[in-house]
Amino acid sequence: MTELVVISGKGGTGKTTVVASFATLAPNAVLADCDVDASDLHLLLAPVHLREEEFASGHEAVIRQADCIRCGACLAHCRYDAVQNTKGGAGEATFTIDPVSCEGCGVCVTLCPVAAIDFPVRVCGSWFVSRTRFGPMVHAQLGVAAENSGKLVALVRRQARRVSDESARDLILVDGPPGIGCPVIASMTGATAVLVVAEPSVSGRHDIERVLALASHFKMPAALCVNRWDINPAMTEEIERVAAAQGAFVAGRIPYDNSVIRAHIAGLSAVEYGGPAATEIAAVWRNLWTML
Amino acid sequence: MRRPHEGEEEDRGAPEGQTLDEIPNQSAWTLRAGSRVASEDSRRGYGSYRGQSTLSIAPTNRAGSHLRGDGSRPEGTVIIAVASGKGGTGKTTVAVNLACAAQEPVRFLDCDVEEPNAHLFLKPALTRTEPVCIQVPVVDEARCTACGKCQEMCRFGAIVSMKSGALVFPELCHGCGGCAKVCPAGAITEVDREIGMMESGSCGLISFVHGKLNVGVPLSPPLVRAVRRRAVAGSLTIVDCPPGTSCPVVAAVRGCDLVVLVTEPTPFGLHDLALAVEMARKLGLRCAVIINRADAGDRRVIDYCAKESLPVLLQIPEDRRIAETYSRGEVIVEAIPEYRLVFARLWDTLAGAHG
Numbered sequence: 038m039t040e041l042v043v044i045s046g047k048g049g050t051g052k053t054t055v056v057a058s059f060a061t062l063a064p065n066a067v068l069a070d071c072d073v074d075a076s077d078l079h080l081l082l083a084p085v086h087l088r089e090e091e092f093a094s095g096h097e098a099v100i101r102q103a104d105c106i107r108c109g110a111c112l113a114h115c116r117y118d119a120v121q122n123t124k125g126g127a128g129e130a131t132f133t134i135d136p137v138s139c140e141g142c143g144v145c146v147t148l149c150p151v152a153a154i155d156f157p158v159r160v161c162g163s164w165f166v167s168r169t170r171f172g173p174m175v176h177a178q179l180g181v182a183a184e185n186s187g188k189l190v191a192l193v194r195r196q197a198r199r200v201s202d203e204s205a206r207d208l209i210l211v212d213g214p215p216g217i218g219c220p221v222i223a224s225m226t227g228a229t230a231v232l233v234v235a236e237p238s239v240s241g242r243h244d245i246e247r248v249l250a251l252a253s254h255f256k257m258p259a260a261l262c263v264n265r266w267d268i269n270p271a272m273t274e275e276i277e278r279v280a281a282a283q284g285a286f287v288a289g290r291i292p293y294d295n296s297v298i299r300a301h302i303a304g305l306s307a308v309e310y311g312g313p314a315a316t317e318i319a320a321v322w323r324n325l326w327t328m329l
Numbered sequence: 330m331r332r333p334h335e336g337e338e339e340d341r342g343a344p345e346g347q348t349l350d351e352i353p354n355q356s357a358w359t360l361r362a363g364s365r366v367a368s369e370d371s372r373r374g375y376g377s378y379r380g381q382s383t384l385s386i387a388p389t390n391r392a393g394s395h396l397r398g399d400g401s402r403p404e405g406t407v408i409i410a411v412a413s414g415k416g417g418t419g420k421t422t423v424a425v426n427l428a429c430a431a432q433e434p435v436r437f438l439d440c441d442v443e444e445p446n447a448h449l450f451l452k453p454a455l456t457r458t459e460p461v462c463i464q465v466p467v468v469d470e471a472r473c474t475a476c477g478k479c480q481e482m483c484r485f486g487a488i489v490s491m492k493s494g495a496l497v498f499p500e501l502c503h504g505c506g507g508c509a510k511v512c513p514a515g516a517i518t519e520v521d522r523e524i525g526m527m528e529s530g531s532c533g534l535i536s537f538v539h540g541k542l543n544v545g546v547p548l549s550p551p552l553v554r555a556v557r558r559r560a561v562a563g564s565l566t567i568v569d570c571p572p573g574t575s576c577p578v579v580a581a582v583r584g585c586d587l588v589v590l591v592t593e594p595t596p597f598g599l600h601d602l603a604l605a606v607e608m609a610r611k612l613g614l615r616c617a618v619i620i621n622r623a624d625a626g627d628r629r630v631i632d633y634c635a636k637e638s639l640p641v642l643l644q645i646p647e648d649r650r651i652a653e654t655y656s657r658g659e660v661i662v663e664a665i666p667e668y669r670l671v672f673a674r675l676w677d678t679l680a681g682a683h684g
Contacts (some may be wrong), residue, residue: 048416
């Protein structure tokens with residue numbers, strides 16, 4: 038089984054455009070949208086949910102006011118500023134926990150002298166197994182302002198592998214999150230290879246070094262394609278040079294093409310809609326297979 | 330006029346040589362923006378520049394509010410966070426050009442610590458570097474009795490009790506300190522583990538701070554919070570946020586006065602804008618929208634803003650010159666003079682200083 042993860046470091050470089058087009062070109066793939074914060078692949082693939090599950094991860098502390106003796110131990114022990122004394126000053130102290138700030142470490146729960154803090158499991162989002170016109174898809178939506186996106190990413194990948202085993206599909210295409218932090222690390226560890234979609238700008242150049250450093254940190258083969266390369270041809274060449282020097286395979290260039298936006302507004306992948314960018318995305322796809 | 334510089338966190342007064350009264354709107358520090366997005370203006374396809382003062386932001390410290398700014402919101406500060414659900418919509422472009430078009434000293438905090446980019450455009454002289462650490466446990470093997478209390482405490486699997494003693498996995502540690510507190514043998518102490526660094530400096534009227542997460546470190550919110558704590562009392566602060574709607578973004582936008590959400594008129598832009606608005610509202614924050622590449626897509630974003638009564642502060646046209654200027658690392662208000670007026674007008678919209 039091959040698991041190809043498409044990432045970018047910087048957001049908005051065209052990851053999802055590329056993944057949706059690859060989905061169009063791949064005859065036998067399972068799709069996994071690991072950008073659980075702001076997932077967009079479903080907007081192009083119109084998935085029909087076959088299975089929907091809650092994603093529960095970690096716990097959150099909740100003070101039972103009836104049992105609280107207002108000693109303030111929780112406030113003193115919390116390192117995340119999650120415990121708040123809502124009636125300071127003259128009024129009697131009332132301690133509450135802000136669920137958004139609570140890290141779920143349980144320190145207050147353990148150290149409360151009268152065991153007045155409950156620690157229920159926290160529901161952080163939902164995940165789905167769906168059918169699309171290009172094959173099965175596993176995707177998720179993290180609750181707004183929720184955490185543990187890395188764990189949800191890991192869960193989406195695990196489910197995608199299960200679907201791939203059950204349906205005898207030998208390729209998993211992963212739409213990764215932006216950045217280089219926890220969700221990105223969770224989306225790439227143990228995969229076959231990463232494709233980095235870059236943009237030819239000073240930001241793109243800066244981010245490519247960090248994201249390729251991350252790939253080599255996890256000893257993963259990496260490929261690169263520059264999207265909207267003709268916005269700055271000199272920068273494109275420089276990025277390709279930098280990437281090649283860091284051991285990445287240069288898989289092609291995608292031109293600036295407004296038909297990509299028109300395709301997305303029509304709910305189609307760039308390759309379904311056609312255009313100069315679509316032609317080059319198909320070339321990147323073929324080149325990737327020579328690397329894999 | 331003195332430029333803001335490092336070590337100014339403790340500063341409580343107006344910049345030297347300038348009284349509070351001389352700084353426009355300083356005494357009230359009220360930002361106002363038009364909210365007539367549902368009006369004729371938006372239907373005609375452009376944002377309302379004529380402020381109607383329904384979005385007014387005063388620098389209260391919100392003590393007693395359920396949203397405590399964890400020290401990231403000093404008194405008298407006006408904090409504008411530039412964010413977006415979707416990446417690559419032009420957050421950094423907006424934040425940088427807004428800062429460059431300001432007529433007064435601003436503090437610029439780049440909180441996109443996974444991929445900080447604003448310095449590539451502002452080109453500040455970075456004169457100070459400081460590591461940012463979280464506290465992780467170390468176990469004194471001689472004292473450890475392998476009782477297992479630390480493992481029981483840790484929710485993140487970062488400390489495992491073996492027969493030979495406790496074993497720490499620092500990369501999983503969230504730094505809560507629980508293990509050290511529950512260890513009956515006093516065998517656990519905490520040491521600093523560097524997760525990234527903060528660099529700061531200045532350029533013109535802008536005093537600049539950014540955070541840079543070390544490659545391979547999964548935990549960015551503590552670094553985001555550290556950068557946010559560098560907002561200066563009594564001054565205007567612009568925060569360039571990470572993309573998304575989860576913990577790093579929450580850490581960046583908490584306690585700000587206005588979240589400016591940059592989006593584009595595409596299905597992706599709309600979907601992620603709606604998530605970002607939901608996040609801002611959940612945190613009790615006001616938000617307003619800037620539509621980038623406004624004429625490249627369809628009307629669904631502007632219709633959504635009208636429906637949700639979100640002020641559209643600015644619509645930036647699809648202009649290849651912007652993309653090219655940006656790609657070279659140049660500031661648009663400097664490279665394409667007509668945009669200086671556009672961003673100056675954005676300040677007017679924000680400050681309610683019309684005409």
